[in-house]
Amino acid sequence: MTNLTIIRPNKTFSLKDFKEIWKYKELLYFFTWRDFKVRYKQTAIGASWAIFQPFVTMIVFSLFFGTLAKIPSDNTPYPIFIYVGLLFWQFFSNSLSDTSNSLIANQSIITKVYFPRLILPMSAVITKFADFIIATFILVGLMIYYGYLPNINGLFIIPFLLFITFMISVGGGLILASINVKYRDVRYVLPFFIQILLFVTPVIYPASIAGKYSWLLAFNPMTGVIQTARASLLGTTPINWTLLGLSSAVCVVILVIGVVYFKKTEKYFADII
Amino acid sequence: METIIQIKNLGKKYDIRHQKGRYVTLRDVLVNIFKNPFRFARQKAKEAIGISGKEEFWALKNINLEIKKGEVIGIIGGNGAGKSTLLKILSRITPPTIGEIRINGTVSSLLEVGTGFHPELTGRENIFLNGAILGMTREEMAKKFDAIVEFAGIEKFLDTQVKHYSSGMYVRLAFSVAAHLEPDILIVDEVLAVGDAEFQKKCLGKMDEITKKEGRTILFVSHNMASIQSLCNRCLLLDAGKIIKDDTTIKTIDFYLHGFSKNKKEVVLAEKKEIPAQVLKIKTENEKGELISEIQLGEDVILSIEYSVNKKIDGFNVGTLIFKDDIPVFYSLDSDEEERLLTEAKDAGFYISRIKMPTSLLKEGEYDIQVVFGGVEEHYNQNAFIRTSIINTSDNLTNKSYRSDRRGIIYKKIKWETKKI
Numbered sequence: 244m245t246n247l248t249i250i251r252p253n254k255t256f257s258l259k260d261f262k263e264i265w266k267y268k269e270l271l272y273f274f275t276w277r278d279f280k281v282r283y284k285q286t287a288i289g290a291s292w293a294i295f296q297p298f299v300t301m302i303v304f305s306l307f308f309g310t311l312a313k314i315p316s317d318n319t320p321y322p323i324f325i326y327v328g329l330l331f332w333q334f335f336s337n338s339l340s341d342t343s344n345s346l347i348a349n350q351s352i353i354t355k356v357y358f359p360r361l362i363l364p365m366s367a368v369i370t371k372f373a374d375f376i377i378a379t380f381i382l383v384g385l386m387i388y389y390g391y392l393p394n395i396n397g398l399f400i401i402p403f404l405l406f407i408t409f410m411i412s413v414g415g416g417l418i419l420a421s422i423n424v425k426y427r428d429v430r431y432v433l434p435f436f437i438q439i440l441l442f443v444t445p446v447i448y449p450a451s452i453a454g455k456y457s458w459l460l461a462f463n464p465m466t467g468v469i470q471t472a473r474a475s476l477l478g479t480t481p482i483n484w485t486l487l488g489l490s491s492a493v494c495v496v497i498l499v500i501g502v503v504y505f506k507k508t509e510k511y512f513a514d515i516i
Numbered sequence: 517m518e519t520i521i522q523i524k525n526l527g528k529k530y531d532i533r534h535q536k537g538r539y540v541t542l543r544d545v546l547v548n549i550f551k552n553p554f555r556f557a558r559q560k561a562k563e564a565i566g567i568s569g570k571e572e573f574w575a576l577k578n579i580n581l582e583i584k585k586g587e588v589i590g591i592i593g594g595n596g597a598g599k600s601t602l603l604k605i606l607s608r609i610t611p612p613t614i615g616e617i618r619i620n621g622t623v624s625s626l627l628e629v630g631t632g633f634h635p636e637l638t639g640r641e642n643i644f645l646n647g648a649i650l651g652m653t654r655e656e657m658a659k660k661f662d663a664i665v666e667f668a669g670i671e672k673f674l675d676t677q678v679k680h681y682s683s684g685m686y687v688r689l690a691f692s693v694a695a696h697l698e699p700d701i702l703i704v705d706e707v708l709a710v711g712d713a714e715f716q717k718k719c720l721g722k723m724d725e726i727t728k729k730e731g732r733t734i735l736f737v738s739h740n741m742a743s744i745q746s747l748c749n750r751c752l753l754l755d756a757g758k759i760i761k762d763d764t765t766i767k768t769i770d771f772y773l774h775g776f777s778k779n780k781k782e783v784v785l786a787e788k789k790e791i792p793a794q795v796l797k798i799k800t801e802n803e804k805g806e807l808i809s810e811i812q813l814g815e816d817v818i819l820s821i822e823y824s825v826n827k828k829i830d831g832f833n834v835g836t837l838i839f840k841d842d843i844p845v846f847y848s849l850d851s852d853e854e855e856r857l858l859t860e861a862k863d864a865g866f867y868i869s870r871i872k873m874p875t876s877l878l879k880e881g882e883y884d885i886q887v888v889f890g891g892v893e894e895h896y897n898q899n900a901f902i903r904t905s906i907i908n909t910s911d912n913l914t915n916k917s918y919r920s921d922r923r924g925i926i927y928k929k930i931k932w933e934t935k936k937i
Binding site for chain 1: 530543545604605606607608609610611612613614615616617618619620623625627628631632634636637641644645648649650651653654
């Protein structure tokens with residue numbers, strides 16, 4: 244028989260894990276489906292919430308940062324400038340906070356059934372990706388309104404940016420989720436941490452505002468993502484390939500650390516959760 | 517017959533430290549490091565060379581087992597015997613500390629009915645979700661959907677949110693999904709304890725049908741000897757993490773009920789200085805002060821607990837619980853019954869506490885009494901149990917009507933008044 248399973252004390256990370264996730268792809272689908280379905284149950288406006296949140300944030304930020312504080316926006320209208328930033332930022336930050344909570348939120352399942360635990364954080368990010376897609380419609384509207392045409396090369400790079408954001412969220416989320424199982428401090432620290440992170444990421448301001456220190460911002464992988472998104476959609480600046488390369492590198496490092504740490508602690512989740 | 521599960525020298529160790537009442541916070545750990553850097557370093561060093569001070573607890577030890585295809589195996593044993601741990605390791609929820617298991621086939625585990633059911637989703641949606649969690653493919657579910665709905669008998673409420681279901685409907689739906697699984701090996705914990713008697717019967721029938729017709733291997737933990745007897749052909753008895761009997765169902769159950777648990781008039785626990793408070797000895801006595809392991813129906817057992825308090829503890833209290841088949845019978849009988857005792861500190865030292873347990877209210881049968889300690893901050897659960905049997909050897913015929921195989925647990929003499937009208 245080909246179905247031989249061997250249970251041993253020290254299971255280390257291997258290629259088999261990826262195969263296993265593939266085997267459980269339907270469960271991944273169902274967890275995502277459940278989260279999406281449950282989230283907007285018993286709400287009056289349903290999935291419109293996915294649009295409402297970035298849209299209102301955009302208006303408020305445009306009013307205060309754009310019109311009143313006159314923060315520069317690389318010579319583009321502030322609303323569209325910030326909306327591109329917010330779109331990616333909210334995808335990232337919402338994913339991160341949901342991922343870090345994903346194990347605890349499903350603790351009753353973790354302690355009763357086996358499945359590759361990696362599926363839970365992954366499905367949390369995919370759910371947020373659906374929100375991202377919905378919120379994109381506003382961006383399309385804004386681009387038509389302000390008369391922006393994305394350049395063709397730019398459109399090709401967007402999926403890659405999404406991929407990077409996805410991987411950073413999964414990687415960072417895995418680290419936080421594993422810590423959260425043992426130390427519940429994470430859920431108190433994280434909202435605060437994300438808020439701080441918003442200010443060290445060029446969401447409400449362009450990276451150029453930091454002047455000669457802007458290289459410091461580059462270590463934040465979301466800097467590369469948001470700057471490149473603006474460059475390709477709005478043509479604010481030429482695409483900075485070095486910056487994008489650095490973001491990808493940091494993303495890979497976070498992802499590897501996340502997966503390795505998660506696998507290392509995974510086996511004891513059911514004992515300590 | 518081919519071997520489908522092979523367990524070699526399996527063991528599972530827990531650190532008692534992990535089992536304290538509340539979550540460890542990062543703050544606690546950091547504060548601890550800064551307050552006592554040397555103690556922390558010493559502790560880490562000790563852990564590294566393996567003489568650490570924390571208490572180890574082997575939930576399972578030296579388990580060797582071979583299971584053939586198509587066998588239906590019952591697993592029985594008292595509280596904390598390691599039954600659930602064994603099932604959790606077999607279903608890969610928690611890893612073993614040592615040893616190895618080889619499983620030659622697909623496994624589905626049913627440690628709880630309705631795992632992953634979401635109250636906000638409808639019955640239909642939950643069937644698919646729960647099926648996926650238990651390892652069914654979408655195709656399989658689509659094929660069995662009608663059978664599942666019919667077995668549960670909830671056709672009318674299929675598109676109602678599960679949160680509006682009655683608890684009976686909920687259990688029926690959940691079990692129905694599980695009953696239609698088709699793994700090579702099915703692992704079932706005490707899940708049939710929920711649901712009404714008629715549905716339980718239907719479930720047992722379904723399980724019986726599955727094994728007989730399709731040659732499935734089942735591992736089944738239960739406290740219900742009758743269902744074990746009707747389903748299983750082989751039965752394991754676990755005690756303190758070891759298999760102490762592996763035989764035909766009838767022989768194992770007989771051994772469990774009559775041979776093994778008696779004659780323990782006192783339980784002595786190994787001394788461990790590291791935990792703040794610790795049970796050393798539990799004794800059961802009758803009202804005359806004689807050590808006993810069984811007591812007559814209608815009499816109270818006197819529990820005497822010897823324990824050491826290793827450091828001063830605020831609001832220390834001794835708690836006892838009486839279990840019948842894992843279900844607590846009385847609200848815990850604790851030593852903090854007076855308000856001033858809630859916060860009173862107890863100095864380090866050796867103590868003996870005695871309590872008269874209200875066993876005179878219970879019918880015949882086996883009861884497990886557990887002793888736990890609590891403080892203001894945490895409680896210390898040591899797995900301290902003693903078993904007492906309530907027996908009836910008197911000639912009093914009135915009492916004879918309180919037979920142990922009748923339903924109910926509480927026994928109280930009553931008086932009827934009947935007259936012709």
